[in-house]
Amino acid sequence: MSSITISMSVNGKAVTAAAEPRTLLVEFLRETLKLTGTHVGCDTSQCGACVVHVDGKSVKSCTMLAATAEGAAITTIEGLAKDGELHPMQAAFREHHGLQCGFCTPGMVMSAVDLVSRHPNPDEHTVREQLEGNICRCTGYHNIVKAVIAGAAAMRS
Amino acid sequence: MTATGNAEGFGASVKRKEDQRFLTGKGNYTDDINRRGQSYAHFVRSPHAHARIRGIDASAALAMPGVLTVLTGQDVAADKLGGLICGWTIHSKDGSPMKAPAHPILALDEVRFVGDHVAVVIAETASQAKDAAEAVAVDYDVLPAVVSTADAAKPGSPLVHADVPSNLCYQWELGDKAATEAAFKNAAHIVSLDLVNNRLIPNPMEPRAAVGDYDSGTGTFTLFTTSQNPHLARLVLSAFVGIAPEHKLRVVAPDVGGGFGSKIFIYSEEAVCVWAAKKVDRPVKWTSDRSEAFLSDAHGRDHVSHAELAVDAEGRFLGLHVRTTAAMGAYLHTFSAAVPTYLYGTLLAGQYTTPAIYVEVDAVFTNTAPVDAYRGAGRPEATYLLERIVECAARDLGKDPAELRRLNFIRKFPYATPVALEYDVGDFDASMDRALELAEYSTFPARKAEAARRGKLRGIGFSAYIEACGLAPSRVAGALGAGVGLFESAQVRFNPTGNVQVFTGCHSHGQGHETTYAQLVSEHLGVSLDNIEIIHGDTAQVQYGLGTYGSRSGSVGGSAIIKAADKIIAKGRKIVAYRMEASVDDIEFKAGVFKVAGTDKQMTIAEVAFNAYVPHNYPLEELEPGLDENAFYDPQNFTFPSGTHICEVEIDPETGVTQIVKFTAVDDFGRIINPMIVHGQVHGGIAQGIGQAMLEGCHYDEETGQLITGSFMDYCMPRADDLPNFTIDATETACTHNPIGVKGCGEAGAIGSPPAVINAVTDAIGIRHMDMPATPERVWRAIQSTRLPRAAE
Numbered sequence: 001m002s003s004i005t006i007s008m009s010v011n012g013k014a015v016t017a018a019a020e021p022r023t024l025l026v027e028f029l030r031e032t033l034k035l036t037g038t039h040v041g042c043d044t045s046q047c048g049a050c051v052v053h054v055d056g057k058s059v060k061s062c063t064m065l066a067a068t069a070e071g072a073a074i075t076t077i078e079g080l081a082k083d084g085e086l087h088p089m090q091a092a093f094r095e096h097h098g099l100q101c102g103f104c105t106p107g108m109v110m111s112a113v114d115l116v117s118r119h120p121n122p123d124e125h126t127v128r129e130q131l132e133g134n135i136c137r138c139t140g141y142h143n144i145v146k147a148v149i150a151g152a153a154a155m156r157s
Numbered sequence: 158m159t160a161t162g163n164a165e166g167f168g169a170s171v172k173r174k175e176d177q178r179f180l181t182g183k184g185n186y187t188d189d190i191n192r193r194g195q196s197y198a199h200f201v202r203s204p205h206a207h208a209r210i211r212g213i214d215a216s217a218a219l220a221m222p223g224v225l226t227v228l229t230g231q232d233v234a235a236d237k238l239g240g241l242i243c244g245w246t247i248h249s250k251d252g253s254p255m256k257a258p259a260h261p262i263l264a265l266d267e268v269r270f271v272g273d274h275v276a277v278v279i280a281e282t283a284s285q286a287k288d289a290a291e292a293v294a295v296d297y298d299v300l301p302a303v304v305s306t307a308d309a310a311k312p313g314s315p316l317v318h319a320d321v322p323s324n325l326c327y328q329w330e331l332g333d334k335a336a337t338e339a340a341f342k343n344a345a346h347i348v349s350l351d352l353v354n355n356r357l358i359p360n361p362m363e364p365r366a367a368v369g370d371y372d373s374g375t376g377t378f379t380l381f382t383t384s385q386n387p388h389l390a391r392l393v394l395s396a397f398v399g400i401a402p403e404h405k406l407r408v409v410a411p412d413v414g415g416g417f418g419s420k421i422f423i424y425s426e427e428a429v430c431v432w433a434a435k436k437v438d439r440p441v442k443w444t445s446d447r448s449e450a451f452l453s454d455a456h457g458r459d460h461v462s463h464a465e466l467a468v469d470a471e472g473r474f475l476g477l478h479v480r481t482t483a484a485m486g487a488y489l490h491t492f493s494a495a496v497p498t499y500l501y502g503t504l505l506a507g508q509y510t511t512p513a514i515y516v517e518v519d520a521v522f523t524n525t526a527p528v529d530a531y532r533g534a535g536r537p538e539a540t541y542l543l544e545r546i547v548e549c550a551a552r553d554l555g556k557d558p559a560e561l562r563r564l565n566f567i568r569k570f571p572y573a574t575p576v577a578l579e580y581d582v583g584d585f586d587a588s589m590d591r592a593l594e595l596a597e598y599s600t601f602p603a604r605k606a607e608a609a610r611r612g613k614l615r616g617i618g619f620s621a622y623i624e625a626c627g628l629a630p631s632r633v634a635g636a637l638g639a640g641v642g643l644f645e646s647a648q649v650r651f652n653p654t655g656n657v658q659v660f661t662g663c664h665s666h667g668q669g670h671e672t673t674y675a676q677l678v679s680e681h682l683g684v685s686l687d688n689i690e691i692i693h694g695d696t697a698q699v700q701y702g703l704g705t706y707g708s709r710s711g712s713v714g715g716s717a718i719i720k721a722a723d724k725i726i727a728k729g730r731k732i733v734a735y736r737m738e739a740s741v742d743d744i745e746f747k748a749g750v751f752k753v754a755g756t757d758k759q760m761t762i763a764e765v766a767f768n769a770y771v772p773h774n775y776p777l778e779e780l781e782p783g784l785d786e787n788a789f790y791d792p793q794n795f796t797f798p799s800g801t802h803i804c805e806v807e808i809d810p811e812t813g814v815t816q817i818v819k820f821t822a823v824d825d826f827g828r829i830i831n832p833m834i835v836h837g838q839v840h841g842g843i844a845q846g847i848g849q850a851m852l853e854g855c856h857y858d859e860e861t862g863q864l865i866t867g868s869f870m871d872y873c874m875p876r877a878d879d880l881p882n883f884t885i886d887a888t889e890t891a892c893t894h895n896p897i898g899v900k901g902c903g904e905a906g907a908i909g910s911p912p913a914v915i916n917a918v919t920d921a922i923g924i925r926h927m928d929m930p931a932t933p934e935r936v937w938r939a940i941q942s943t944r945l946p947r948a949a950e
Binding site: 020022030034035036037038039040041042043044046047049076077078080081086090093094095097099100101102103104105106109124127128129131132134135136137138139140141142143144145 | 172173175176177178179180181182183184186188189191284360361362363364412413414415417444446447448666667668669833834836837840841842843844845868869870874875876877878880882883906
């Protein structure tokens with residue numbers, strides 16, 4: 001199959017690479033750019049392990065063609081910590097044991113950061129409702145909910 | 158601070174060492190691994206539940222771009238590879254061994270479930286392999302299939318394996334039949350119940366994956382795979398499949414994204430990838446997509462049971478008789494035969510003094526994916542059955558469910574059950590008391606009345622569970638048919654500069670071993686947490702191991718580490734005695750410091766380590782250089798976590814939507830290393846138990862054997878908005894037979910919670926029983942059934 005050239009900004013760096021037109025954004029990130037922090041947990045856009053930010057909004061990167069992200073600014077889990085300091089949401093997940101196996105975690109954290117941008121002071125109900133698109137099989141969500149509320153507070157301050 | 162004053166040791170909720178990499182995208186899962194020159198595998202899977210393979214034409218696929226080869230069962234047979242095995246042999250009541258039909262890694266002439274492995278395409282890219290797999294033409298002669306567990310052994314059912322009459326793998330029994338029959342003759346009441354334990358699909362969030370590699374220069378194979386027990390994978394792939402001898406096969410299980418049992422097993426795909434790597438002389442990678450995972454990961458549960466409980470006039474349990482049919486799926490799997498037998502029948506005493514128990518289990522083959530251990534494995538099935546029939550007894554007899562349980566509690570330990578276990582310790586009143594208090598049971602009637610005023614139905618349900626974990630005492634496991642011992646190994650290695658590497662045969666895939674094991678070592682040897690590294694998951698680094706399952710990593714793996722650490726202390730005392738010119742008997746060790754008793758002479762353990770590696774003057778015949786010890790620990794007995802779960806629900810009768818308003822769990826896990834991590838394990842277990850009770854259920858079409866619940870759009874996984882916050886507490890009776898007093902916490906949540914939920918739902922509706930999952934539709938229909946006038950029934 002022929003390939004096309006795709007350019008975008010990923011975690012603040014300009015990237016240009018060739019890929020098949022059918023390449024999904026998540027495949028482009030994982031296979032072409034070797035940014036393996038973004039995970040694939042399903043094939044029906046249900047689980048949310050692949051959530052990244054596209055121009056500041058959370059997107060399931062398995063539902064978007066890489067070509068569609070031409071020219072966009074992408075942030076992945078690898079781009080969230082700054083200067084070796086965990087993002088407040090990452091720190092809150094660690095503090096509140098919001099992760100176990102770590103596989104859903106990148107998508108969960110990226111969704112949580114986006115959630116806070118829309119709901120700066122979320123209550124438990126809001127967090128649970130807003131995380132409906134991210135499946136975790138390990139934690140029972142109890143500590144994820146705690147972490148997101150604490151992460152939101154840290155992001156406000 | 159902990160009991161011993163070590164702020165990083167036993168009892169401290171230390172934040173996890175592994176989190177930094179998981180939170181920053183630096184985890185190293187199997188699908189993140191890419192080898193130079195890597196090719197990609199895609200499996201051709203059976204679209205039929207049962208069919209004869211008349212022929213496979215791969216010519217069109219082989220002509221497609223990038224295709225390196227197409228391999229089938231014929232190629233496997235030509236290379237004289239063996240098949241997959243079940244590591245546990247169960248004997249039927251008549252003494253005959255279970256039927257264990259061949260399980261080839263690629264089907265030879267017959268396929269037996271939708272998703273069965275027919276062929277593999279290997280190509281330059283994953284897309285090319287997938288495209289070409291579509292072009293492999295398989296000529297099938299479709300055969301009738303049997304799907305229903307309840308019907309599988311009935312006359313006239315199609316046979317999954319032609320040489321297994323009535324699809325019966327085994328007909329097993331446990332307990333004293335005559336004593337149980339006698340108990341029923343003396344009963345004032347007989348409580349009976351029919352129930353189904355719904356089939357589940359484990360669904361760890363990381364799908365399975367494998368990368369096989371072959372180095373023709375050294376003749377060494379390497380397999381990177383999503384495994385809970387890499388040494389066991391190496392053993393099976395070497396000794397039974399025959400890929401390579403163990404010393405020429407390295408198995409690496411790197412970061413693994415959850416397992417819940419489903420990654421214990423040795424699967425076709427990983428065997429094929431490592432075998433094919435030599436065939437194409439290229440690394441071969443396979444990553445399951447979720448649809449394949451639904452089809453081919455081993456499923457869990459799937460029991461159909463009838464139970465009867467004999468009760469005296471006061472409510473004391475006199476006897477329990479259970480008949481269960483358990484599905485094995487199309488082939489026996491790594492541990493499957495043991496799950497509905499020794500991990501099930503043995504748990505039917507529960508927390509109660511029932512003197513006579515008799516259980517019969519028929520294991521049947523069906524044209525479905527193999528069924529094997531899933532979080533709890535047999536113990537959730539036993540607990541569900543027991544806690545449901547006890548609840549029914551309370552309702553039938555008009556007794557308070559908590560009091561009926563209390564009336565029958567075991568209070569003297571050790572306690573030998575009539576079903577082959579000896580509980581070493583427990584305090585069931587303590588967990589019940591605390592759970593009743595936290596759940597505010599005494600004021601439940603007021604909450605029920607208040608809900609009724611709002612038109613809602615409130616119910617409360619109990620579950621008082623005990624489980625046997627810490628798998629397993631090898632002596633017992635061997636006597637019961639296990640093919641391997643179930644000890645664990647550990648190695649504690651001091652480096653010359655005083656930091657420590659600990660090698661464990663257990664594997665962490667979410668449990669946080671890198672933190673809890675480091676806490677154990679920190680407390681025992683007085684080394685700071687930062688100077689301890691836990692290494693696991695690589696047969697080239699770790700001497701041996703049986704892996705992680707059966708809530709064994711703390712009690713068995715942790716005890717092995719302590720045993721090795723004790724050898725370090727013993728060696729250290731010899732070194733210090735030599736250096737200080739004192740007697741070994743006079744050397745004391747505490748909090749990382751060796752002292753000569755009664756003097757101010759001392760050496761830190763770091764100084765001892767340095768000394769051990771610069772042994773210029775050691776009397777070599779008495780004292781070897783180095784500070785590096787290994788140990789194998791075999792437990793004396795199972796451990797017996799127990800506890801009480803209480804679920805309170807509120808149901809909207811107009812929609813059947815059930816909300817869990819409060820879920821309380823009070824567990825006795827013995828001593829607790831890291832409460833934060835233990836609570837996390839409990840949360841996750843309860844979530845899976847609530848999932849089973851309210852949301853999840855695997856369904857195959859009864860006629861065609863097609864998997865109906867084949868994606869996250871059809872199989873209802875618990876989401877954040879399906880679950881409440883949990884109220885968790887612990888009581889403690891320390892395990893009496895391991896050096897650290899821990900019991901195990903990984904499975905308890907999934908074992909204890911399902912009956913609490915169903916007991917609450919049925920209490921709210923006012924019915925005796927409802928099969929899981931209690932979906933809104935089922936609940937609504939049940940409510941309607943209670944509203945029908947008698948005459949219309």
